[in-house]
Amino acid sequence: MKSIKGIPASYGIAIGPAFVFGREEIVIETYPIDDSEAEWQRFETARVITRQQLDEAYQVTREDCGEEAAEIFNAQKLMLDDPELIKTVKARIESERVNVEFILHETAENYARQLEAIEDEYLSARAVDIRDVTSRCLRNLLGLHESPSAGLKTPSIIVSQDLTPSDTVLINKDFVLGFCTAEGGSTSHTAILARGLGIPAVVGAGKEVRAIQNGDDLVIDGDAGIVVINPSKQALKDFTNRQENFLRVQAEAEAITHKPAVTLDGHRVEVVANIGNVEGVQSALEAGAEGVGLLRSEFLYLERSTLPTEEEQFLKYKTIADAFGDKPVILRTLDVGGDKDIPYIDLPQETNPFLGLRAIRLCLTRPELFKPQLRAALRAGYGNNLKLMFPMVATLADVVQTRALLEECRAELKKEGYAVADKMDIGIMIEIPSAAIMADQLAEVVDFFSIGTNDLSQYTLAADRTNAQVAQIASGFQPAVFRLIKGVIEAAHAKGKWVGLCGEMAGELLAIPILLGLGLDEFSMNPPAIPFAKRLIRSISYEHAQGVAIKALNLPGDQEIRAYIQEAVPEVQLG
Numbered sequence: 001m002k003s004i005k006g007i008p009a010s011y012g013i014a015i016g017p018a019f020v021f022g023r024e025e026i027v028i029e030t031y032p033i034d035d036s037e038a039e040w041q042r043f044e045t046a047r048v049i050t051r052q053q054l055d056e057a058y059q060v061t062r063e064d065c066g067e068e069a070a071e072i073f074n075a076q077k078l079m080l081d082d083p084e085l086i087k088t089v090k091a092r093i094e095s096e097r098v099n100v101e102f103i104l105h106e107t108a109e110n111y112a113r114q115l116e117a118i119e120d121e122y123l124s125a126r127a128v129d130i131r132d133v134t135s136r137c138l139r140n141l142l143g144l145h146e147s148p149s150a151g152l153k154t155p156s157i158i159v160s161q162d163l164t165p166s167d168t169v170l171i172n173k174d175f176v177l178g179f180c181t182a183e184g185g186s187t188s189h190t191a192i193l194a195r196g197l198g199i200p201a202v203v204g205a206g207k208e209v210r211a212i213q214n215g216d217d218l219v220i221d222g223d224a225g226i227v228v229i230n231p232s233k234q235a236l237k238d239f240t241n242r243q244e245n246f247l248r249v250q251a252e253a254e255a256i257t258h259k260p261a262v263t264l265d266g267h268r269v270e271v272v273a274n275i276g277n278v279e280g281v282q283s284a285l286e287a288g289a290e291g292v293g294l295l296r297s298e299f300l301y302l303e304r305s306t307l308p309t310e311e312e313q314f315l316k317y318k319t320i321a322d323a324f325g326d327k328p329v330i331l332r333t334l335d336v337g338g339d340k341d342i343p344y345i346d347l348p349q350e351t352n353p354f355l356g357l358r359a360i361r362l363c364l365t366r367p368e369l370f371k372p373q374l375r376a377a378l379r380a381g382y383g384n385n386l387k388l389m390f391p392m393v394a395t396l397a398d399v400v401q402t403r404a405l406l407e408e409c410r411a412e413l414k415k416e417g418y419a420v421a422d423k424m425d426i427g428i429m430i431e432i433p434s435a436a437i438m439a440d441q442l443a444e445v446v447d448f449f450s451i452g453t454n455d456l457s458q459y460t461l462a463a464d465r466t467n468a469q470v471a472q473i474a475s476g477f478q479p480a481v482f483r484l485i486k487g488v489i490e491a492a493h494a495k496g497k498w499v500g501l502c503g504e505m506a507g508e509l510l511a512i513p514i515l516l517g518l519g520l521d522e523f524s525m526n527p528p529a530i531p532f533a534k535r536l537i538r539s540i541s542y543e544h545a546q547g548v549a550i551k552a553l554n555l556p557g558d559q560e561i562r563a564y565i566q567e568a569v570p571e572v573q574l575g
C-alpha cells in the first residue's frame with residue numbers, strides 16, 4: 001500500500017482499478033515545400049475539420065457534464081481562430097517554406113510556454129487548451145485518429161499525466177469512477193469536468209502517479225486529495241465505509257440545495273456563487289445559488305485578445321443579472337495586475353506586482369479602461385439587482401475617488417439618454433489588512449463588504465499565494481486572519497451593513513462553522529460546493545457555531561483550528 005498526496009479537486013471517494021490513459025505521441029517532421037499557397041490551404045482545411053470536431057465535442061460535453069465544462073471547446077475555437085496565431089503561421093509558411101505541421105507546432109508551443117510562465121493557475125491551465133487544440137489540428141493535418149481510451153471496458157479510475165479536454169470527450173463516462181492526474185490544479189480541465197460529473201478527483205499528485213500500473217487497485221479521496229495505491233484490506237474497508245457515508249451525505253445535500261441556508265435555531269445566511277462568465281450562470285442556479293457573490297469580470301478580458309467594448313460588457317453583465325431576476329449579482333470590477341496579466345492592457349513591469357498597480361489602483365490610473373466598465377455596469381443594472389464591487393481597496397480615498405468616477409459615468413449616461421440604475425449598491429472587497437483595520441470608517445461609505453480571504457491571508461501573513469514554498473503559510477485558517485474577519489464583521493454590523501466572503505474559504509466545510517459563528521451574512525463559493533455548504537449550515541445551530549468561533553480564535557495556529565473543528569463539529573465530515 002502506498003499513498004500519494006495531491007490537490008483535492010472534486011469531492012467523494014472512488015474505489016476501483018486503475019486505467020492508465022496513455023496516448024500515441026504525434027511525431028512532427030520538417031520538410032521543405034514548393035507551394036506555400038497549397039500548404040496554407042492544407043491548414044485552412046484542417047482548421048475547418050477541427051472546428052467541426054470542436055462543435056461536436058461541445059455538444060457531447062454539454063449533455064454529459066453541463067455548460068461550464070463544455071465551454072472549454074468554445075474557448076478552444078477562439079484559440080484556433082486567433083488572428084495573431086493565423087498571421088504568424090501564414091507569414092512563416094511564406095518565409096520559411098517548410099510544412100505547416102512544423103510551423104503550427106512551434107508557434108503554438110511558444111505561446112503555450114509564455115502562458116505557463118505566468119504565475120496564474122487559470123492562465124497556466126489555458127496552456128493545456130492551446131496544446132490540446134493544436135494537437136487536434138495536427139492530427140487532422142496528419143490524418144491521424146486516436147482512441148486512447150479504447151481499452152476502457154470496465155468501470156475504472158482514470159490515471160493520467162494530465163487530461164486535455166479532447167481526451168475527456170473520448171472517454172466513455174459510464175466507465176469513469178474517478179480521476180487522478182499528475183499535473184493540474186483546482187481550475188484545470190480535469191477538475192472542472194470531474195466536478196461537473198460529480199466524480200471524485202485528485203489532481204496535481206506529482207510524478208509518483210507514473211508508477212501506477214493498469215489494473216492496480218486504487219482509492220481516490222477527493223476531499224483530502226489522497227490517492228492510495230493497492231490499499232491494505234483494512235484501508236479498503238475504511239474507505240468503503242467512508243464512501244457509503246459520502247454518498248448518503250451527497251444525496252442529503254442535493255436534496256436540500258434549493259432550500260434556504262438556515263441553522264437549526266433559525267439563523268439565516270445567504271449562500272451564493274462565484275462565477276466568471278455567462279456560462280457559469282446555469283451551474284450556479286442548478287446548484288441552488290441565491291445569487292452571485294462574486295462575478296470575476298476579469299475573465300471576460302482574459303478570454304480574448306482585444307479590449308471588450310462597453311457594449312459587449314453591457315450585454316454580458318445584463319444577461320447574467322437578468323438570469324438571476326431579483327436575486328443579487330455582485331459584479332467585481334476589473335482585477336488585473338498581480339499574477340493576472342492581460343497582454344493587450346500593457347501593464348507596467350513591477351518588482352512586486354502583488355504590491356503594485358493592481359485592480360482598483362490600475363483602474364483609477366486608466367480611466368479609458370475603467371470608465372467603459374463602469375458605464376456598462378450602470379446600464380446593465382437597470383431593472384435588476386446588479387451590485388458593484390471594487391477589489392484591492394486599501395484606503396478610504398480609493399473608495400471616494402472610485403465613487404466620484406462612477407457618478408461622473410452616471411451623469412454622462414443620463415445626458416446621453418441611456419436608462420441607468422439610479423440606486424446601485426456599492427461594495428468593496430476587504431482583502432488588504434489596512435481595509436480590515438479601517439472597516440469602521442469604510443462601512444460608512446459603502447453598502448456592503450465582501451472579504452477576499454485568498455488575498456487577505458497572503459497580505460496578512462506576508463506569504464505569496466502563488467509561491468508553493470510559502471503558500472502553506474498564507475492560510476486563511478490562521479487565527480490572525482479570523483481575528484481580522486471578526487473585526488470587519490463587527491465594524492460593518494455596527495453601521496448596519498452586511499458582510500459576505502468570497503475567497504475559497506467560504507466553501508470550505510471546516511471554515512464554515514467559524515465564519516457562521518462570527519456572524520458572516522453571505523457565503524460566496526464555487527457552485528459545486530453549494531449543496532454541501534447548505535447542508536452543513538442547516539445541520540448545526542448558530543449558538544454552537546458562535547461558541548466554536550470564540551474557541552477557534554483563541555487557538556495558536558491553523559492546524560490546531562482545523563483539528564478542533566473536526567472534533568467540535570462532526571457534521572463537517574463527508575465520509
Ligand code: PEP
Binds near residue numbers: 294335431453456
Ligand atoms: C480573494 O482575494 O479572496 C478573491 C476572491 O479574489 P481573487 O482570488 O480573484 O484575488
Ligand code: MG
Binds near residue numbers: 391431
Ligand atoms: Mg483577491
